[in-house]
Amino acid sequence: MKALLYKDFLVLWKQMKFVLFMVAIFCVMPDTGFSLNTFFVAYAGMLVPVTLFAYDERAKWDALAAMMPFTTWDLVLSRYVFAWLATAYAVFWYLLGYILLRGGITGESMVVLGAILTLLLAIQAIYFPILFRLGAEKGRMLLFVVIIGLMVLVAGATAVLEKLAISPSPLLFLGCFLAAVTMCIGSVKVSVKQYEQRTW
Amino acid sequence: MNAIQCRGLTKAYKDFTLDNITFDLPAGTILGLVGENGAGKSTTLKLLMxxxxxxxxxxxVLDTDNQSPDFIQTKExxxxxxxxxxxxxxxxxRELGKVMGxxxxxxEQDRYEAYLDRFRLPPDKKFKEFSKGMKMKLAIAVALSHKAKLLLLDEATSGLDPMVRDEILDVFNDFTRNEENTVIFSSHIVSDLEKICDYIAFLHHGKLVLFEEKDRLLEEYAILKGTAQQLDELDPAAVAGKKVTPYGAQALVRRSLIPAGFVTEHTNLEDIILFLAQEGSTSL
Structure with missing residues (x-):
């Protein structure tokens, strides 16, 4: 897997240096009221890996990788790990921004970050198997369907909670986050199955 | 010892089926896999891997069932x-060398760098700036730099000029000087295959029409020219394929089944393949 991560890192650094710079800047900068910080955390965690999928597809790397001494698990898991590393990169700048420019890390900032990470993990868990099955070209359009579907689900759940007069507790947030982590672990297994069915 | 044993290999797509492919390839040989576009050459190589x-x-493959967990090690x-x-x-x-490492x-980094030198590939130039020939040479440098015992080459010389093709064929020839090393080389440039291959496999519409030693093929088969009527008089078992035009007729024939008195001409691999590719030809 080291080879795959190193290759992805090289491609990311050479193709998307500017994007990495923008993610760092927008995650650090003071909040302008448009939630740009959280948007760029999500951007790094979702669109960076999707773009890497697309670059690999264009180079037909997957066809070669399938013939190299990588297990399907290596090929699939490396994508998830890279997505998590990209997310961690953005979170680092996000937290640094709070420490340096936004008066320190607050409980509220952590709740917002936790919510965005939960949503991000859920999107990765649902969307990555689609990408592994269809590839970036065909799968790209479905990203918006997944995001909108999850947004509707979150809005619906929030409305139900309000109707039942249940205020979101830290325990509920933690439960959602753990559920998203579990989904992601299950998603790796589903992606492996999808990848094995793909033809190059 | 066989480098590859393939039994009843089948793969069905919506509009194409690779049908019941069976062959044994001895270690230390070069197999040329020939066939028209869409005949199933690339599919066969993907399935082998x-x-x-x-x-x-x-x-x-190399004594390992290719669906066993051990096959990952064999892929090395x-x-x-x-x-x-x-x-x-x-x-x-240079970066690719590190990824492959x-x-x-x-x-073998030293060997890889030696191939970069031999092929005159600039180590710090981006892959996208390479010509088609340079790209293929880089891929070959990678394939030869990890102590491979089996090379699978899918159209590795297509689209290259004759000089580069010749240079690359020399490299493959060098590779098989080690008697353990085996090559499967898919191409539709039959002249390349004729130069270096020991065995020829001909895939046609997803079926393995022919798997034979190249020298035996060239010894056994010949071209017979005459009239359509003359060809019709031959033993049908002697005729592997024929072409009839208003100006005369030609047939690919088995020398041993042709009666004395008929004058045959030496054939080459391309003729054999072209005759066999015709509808109604007899599989060998």
Whole structure:
């Protein structure tokens, strides 16, 4: 897997240096009221890996990788790990921004970050198997369907909670986050199955 | 010892079926896999590497069932060159060497650098700036730098000029000087195959029409020219394929079954393949 991560890192650094710079800047900068910080955390965690999928597809790397001494698990898991590393990169700048420019890390900032990470993990868990099955070209359009579907689900759940007069507790947030982590672990297994069915 | 044993290999797509492919390839030989576009050459190579799911059959590569968990280890001993080099376009040969060093346990950096020198490949130039010939040479350098015992080459010389093709064929010839090393070389440039191959496999519409030693093929078969009527008088078993035009007729015939008195001409691999590719020809 080291080879795959190193290759992805090289491609990311050479193709998307500017994007990495923008993610760092927008995650650090003071909040302008448009939630740009959280948007760029999500951007790094979702669109960076999707773009890497697309670059690999264009180079037909997957066809070669399938013939190299990588297990399907290596090929699939490396994508998830890279997505998590990209997310961690953005979170680092996000937290640094709070420490340096936004008066320190607050409980509220952590709740917002936790919510965005939960949503991000859920999107990765649902969307990555689609990408592994269809590839970036065909799968790209479905990203918006997944995001909108999850947004509707979150809005619906929030409305139900309000109707039942249940205020979101830290325990509920933690439960959602753990559920998203579990989904992601299950998603790796589903992606492996999808990848094995793909033809190059 | 066989480098590859393939039994009843089958793969069905919506509009194409690779049908019941069976052959044994002895170690230390070069197999030329020939066939028209869409005949199933690339599919066969992918199936040999278990890179796509199959519908039937069994494959053993370098003494390992290619669907066993041990096959990942066997892949260390297999060098692959696809019709496009398939490397990320922003990566340089130097960086690619590092990636491959992490991927292959037996990676030989010195050998890789020697191939870069031999092929005159600039180590710090981006892959996307390479010509088609340079890209293929880089892919070959990678395939030969991890102590491979088996090379799978899918159209590795297509689209290259004759000089580069000749240079690359020399490299493959060098590779098989080690008697353990085996090459499967898919191409529709039959002259390339005739130069270096020991065995020829001809795939036609997903079926293995022919798997034979090249020298035996060239010894056994000949071209017979005459009238359509003359060809009709021959033993049907002697005629492997024929072409009849308003100006005369030609047939690919088995020398041993032709009566004395008929004058035959020496044939080449391309003629044999072309005759066999015609509808209604007799499989050998």
């Amino acid at each position: 278990d890179a796509i799911p199959r519908d039937g059959g069994q494959i053993t 001993d297999i060098g692959v060159v696809l019709d496009e080099a398939c490397f990320p376009e922003v990566i340089t040969p 992490y991927a292959y346990q037996n990676w």
